[in-house]
Amino acid sequence: MAVISSAAMGAVTTESHIVSYSESDYTFSYDVKGNLVIGTADGDASYSSSDEPGLPQRSFSIAIPGSRKYASSSVSYTKRLIRSDVRIAPGPIPVPTDGRVEDLPARTVTYESRSYPASNCFYSLSTQWSDLSIVHFIMTPFVYDAAAQKLYFIDSIQLLLRTEERPANEFGLNTYADRELVKSIVVNKDAVSRIPAMRSASSGVSSGQEKIDYVVITSEELKPSFVPLISWKLAKGLKSKIITTEEIDSKYQGVSGQLRIKKCLYDLYKNNSLRYALLGGDDTVVATRGCLAVIRGKEPESIIADDIIPTDLYYSCFGGNFEWDANGNGTYGEIDDNIDMTPSICLARLPVRTPQHVKSFIDKLLEYERNPQWRNNMLMSGVKLSSIEDGRSDAEVKGEKLYEGAIKPYWSGESFRFYDTFTDSPESEKYEVSAANLSEQISRGYSFVDMITHGQVTYWETEYGENYKSEHGIRQNNTASTIVTTIACFTNAFDYVYDPCLSESLIRNPGSGVIAYLGCSRKGWYSSRQDDLDYSPLYESKFYRNLFSNAFPESNYGMLVAASKLAMTPYCTKDNAYRWIQFGLNPIGDPEMPILTSVPERFPESIVKELEGELRIETGIDGCRVCVMSAWDQGESYYRVWDDVRNLSVTDFPSNFSICVTKRNHVPYYEVRGYIQGETLTGTTEMAGGTVKIGSEVTPLKGNGPVIFEKGSVTKIKAGTTIMESGTEIRQGAEVTIVN
Numbered sequence: 001m002a003v004i005s006s007a008a009m010g011a012v013t014t015e016s017h018i019v020s021y022s023e024s025d026y027t028f029s030y031d032v033k034g035n036l037v038i039g040t041a042d043g044d045a046s047y048s049s050s051d052e053p054g055l056p057q058r059s060f061s062i063a064i065p066g067s068r069k070y071a072s073s074s075v076s077y078t079k080r081l082i083r084s085d086v087r088i089a090p091g092p093i094p095v096p097t098d099g100r101v102e103d104l105p106a107r108t109v110t111y112e113s114r115s116y117p118a119s120n121c122f123y124s125l126s127t128q129w130s131d132l133s134i135v136h137f138i139m140t141p142f143v144y145d146a147a148a149q150k151l152y153f154i155d156s157i158q159l160l161l162r163t164e165e166r167p168a169n170e171f172g173l174n175t176y177a178d179r180e181l182v183k184s185i186v187v188n189k190d191a192v193s194r195i196p197a198m199r200s201a202s203s204g205v206s207s208g209q210e211k212i213d214y215v216v217i218t219s220e221e222l223k224p225s226f227v228p229l230i231s232w233k234l235a236k237g238l239k240s241k242i243i244t245t246e247e248i249d250s251k252y253q254g255v256s257g258q259l260r261i262k263k264c265l266y267d268l269y270k271n272n273s274l275r276y277a278l279l280g281g282d283d284t285v286v287a288t289r290g291c292l293a294v295i296r297g298k299e300p301e302s303i304i305a306d307d308i309i310p311t312d313l314y315y316s317c318f319g320g321n322f323e324w325d326a327n328g329n330g331t332y333g334e335i336d337d338n339i340d341m342t343p344s345i346c347l348a349r350l351p352v353r354t355p356q357h358v359k360s361f362i363d364k365l366l367e368y369e370r371n372p373q374w375r376n377n378m379l380m381s382g383v384k385l386s387s388i389e390d391g392r393s394d395a396e397v398k399g400e401k402l403y404e405g406a407i408k409p410y411w412s413g414e415s416f417r418f419y420d421t422f423t424d425s426p427e428s429e430k431y432e433v434s435a436a437n438l439s440e441q442i443s444r445g446y447s448f449v450d451m452i453t454h455g456q457v458t459y460w461e462t463e464y465g466e467n468y469k470s471e472h473g474i475r476q477n478n479t480a481s482t483i484v485t486t487i488a489c490f491t492n493a494f495d496y497v498y499d500p501c502l503s504e505s506l507i508r509n510p511g512s513g514v515i516a517y518l519g520c521s522r523k524g525w526y527s528s529r530q531d532d533l534d535y536s537p538l539y540e541s542k543f544y545r546n547l548f549s550n551a552f553p554e555s556n557y558g559m560l561v562a563a564s565k566l567a568m569t570p571y572c573t574k575d576n577a578y579r580w581i582q583f584g585l586n587p588i589g590d591p592e593m594p595i596l597t598s599v600p601e602r603f604p605e606s607i608v609k610e611l612e613g614e615l616r617i618e619t620g621i622d623g624c625r626v627c628v629m630s631a632w633d634q635g636e637s638y639y640r641v642w643d644d645v646r647n648l649s650v651t652d653f654p655s656n657f658s659i660c661v662t663k664r665n666h667v668p669y670y671e672v673r674g675y676i677q678g679e680t681l682t683g684t685t686e687m688a689g690g691t692v693k694i695g696s697e698v699t700p701l702k703g704n705g706p707v708i709f710e711k712g713s714v715t716k717i718k719a720g721t722t723i724m725e726s727g728t729e730i731r732q733g734a735e736v737t738i739v740n
C-alpha cells in the first residue's frame, strides 16, 4: 500500500493510493449446504450484510490535513476469475452473548442477479479534528457475479481520493488530533508527520492557565480518596487535578449534569491541554449518557434489538453535535443526531460508590504501577456460544483465532487455554470451566484474562453447574495484576439497579488483582460463523493487536481502547451491532495506566546520583521521562518534566524533592529525599519521603546552620529512613513524630 502520486486541479486535490491484496490472506471452505465460505487468515474483517454474499471487507483509512475534506473518490482495478459454478455463503448474522443459545444452521439466501458488492471501495465517513482528518473507506478484493455464479479476485485496487477545502463554517469546536492515535489507523503514516499540528501534547495551554494532563471527576464525598492517585500521577510527570461534580454544576451551564461534565472536559481540553479523564464513580456518582442503539433486520421496519446504552464515549468526543441530539427529541446517539465518534481525550470510568472502593482500586493500581507482579501471561477462556463442531466449541475456535491473529504474532508471553472443549491442563477437556475452576485459574495471577462466553449483569456463564458470579468476583483472590477482556453481555452494566455487576465486583475487590475490565455494558455480539471474529471479538482483536504490536510508544489503557474503537467507526454509520458495541464497550480502570507487555525491567539504584549541587541522572537507556518536583508541597514550588531523555543534569532542584523516571516496560524509579538544615521549625510541618536528613551540614542545597524545633511546633516525618545529625535541637514543648 503506497501513495504513488498527487496532483492538484484547482480547489480539488487528487491523490492516488494503491491497495494490494493477496489471496493467501483469505480462507476458503464449504458449508454443509455446499456454499463457499470466505474468511480471513487473521480474523480482521467484517461483512456488509447477512443478506448478501459474505465477502470479507476491511477499512482503509487515509490522513489528510484538517483544512480539507472528502469530495469524491473513484477506483480502478482488474479482476481475475478464481472460482466458477460457485455459490457464496451469505454474511454471518450477529448473535447476542446474553445466554440465548441458538442453533444457527447454515443458510442459503437468494441473491439478486447482479454483481456484488455494489462497490469494491465505498466511502464510509471522515474522522475530523481541526488540524487533521481521516477519510475512511471500506474495501473488499472480491467480486461475485451472482447471475453467472463466478467469483473474482482483485490483486490491487487503485483508489483516487479527491479532497477540497473545508469551509470555515464546518469546523465546529477546536480539536487537535493525537498523532500517535492517527498513525495507528491510517495507511499514510508519513503524511501524518508532515501535516502541521495545531498543538502538541506539551503545549496548547491558554495564557494564564495551568496545564492539566489528567483529571478525575468525582463527588465531594469521594474526592479525598482519590488524592493518592493524583499524587502519583503528579510525581510521574502529569499535572493532575480532581474536580467534583458539585464544582462542575456551579461553574458550567447546561440543562443536564452530563452536558455540564462534557463542557468542563472540553474547557480543560481546550485551555489546559487535558489528555486523560477518569470518571470516578458508577452512575450514582458520575451520570451516564444513555444512547439509543438499534439493530435492524432485512426489512427497514424490523427491529432485532434496541436498548438505551450508557455511553462514556459521549464525554470524550467534542466534534459534530456536542450534545449528541441534533434532532432535539431527547433521545441521544441516533443516526440523525449528527454524533461524531472521534475521541479527543482518553477516558475511562471507575465504577465505585464508597471511599473503601476507591482505596481498594488505587492500592491495586499503585502496586501495579510501582511494584508490579507481572507474569506476562494470558488466560484464554470460554464456553460454547452456539455450537460445537468436530469436538470444538465456537468459543474455543474464536479464542484460538483471536490468539493466532492478533496476539501470538506480536507477543512472546505464554497463554493457557481453558475452554470447555479443550484446555492446556493435563486433564484436558475433563478440566471443566466451572466457577470453582475459573476462580482457581484467575487466582494464579494471569496478566490478561479473556473470557468468551454468554453473560448477564452479575455473571459469566460457565460450562458446568454454578456460573461465575459477582459473589465470586467479590471473593476472588489473586496477588498479581490482571486485565480482563470479555465479549459477554451485560457484565459491565455498572448503571443497573443491581450493584455490583460483575465488573464492579472484580474492580472493587482489593484482593482480586483486577486493575482493568473491558466489556460491554449491554449485549455483546458475535458472528454466527464459528471461526469468524466479527462484532465484539473484532473489537478485542483490535485492542490486543494495538497493544502487542507496539502501535503506541506509551501503551496507555485509555489510548489503546480509544484507538481500537476509532478503528471500528467506519462500520458504525448504520443501526447495527458495530455501533451498538461502540456505545456499550466502556473501559473500566485508569485511562493513563501503562500496560506492560513484557516482564518489566528495573532501573538500578545507581541511576540517580546526588553530587555537590547537582542531581545527575544516567538511565542507561533512551526514551525515558523524568519528573523532579518539590515533594513536601506537592510540586507547588518546583515542578519539571523532561521527555525522551537518557541522561540529565539538574542543578536547580529544591531541598526536598521527588524524582521519578519512567519508561515503557520498566518499573519506575521513584525516590523522595528531603533535607532540613538551617531552619527553625514552628507551627505544623509534615514531611514524607524515602530519606529525610536533618542537621546543620547535611546538604549543599541550603545554607549551613542548626535546625531548631521550637516549643509548640508539631512536626510529622514519615520516611523510610530519617537521619538526625549534629546541629539538631528539639526544644522542650516541641512535638516531633517519626514514622517509618
Ligand SMILES: [Ca+2]
Residues within 6 Å of the ligand: 324, 325, 326, 327, 328, 329, 330, 331, 332, 333, 334, 337
Ligand atoms: Ca435524538
Ligand SMILES: [Ca+2]
Residues within 6 Å of the ligand: 282, 283, 351, 493, 494, 495, 496, 498, 499, 500, 501, 504
Ligand atoms: Ca453499579
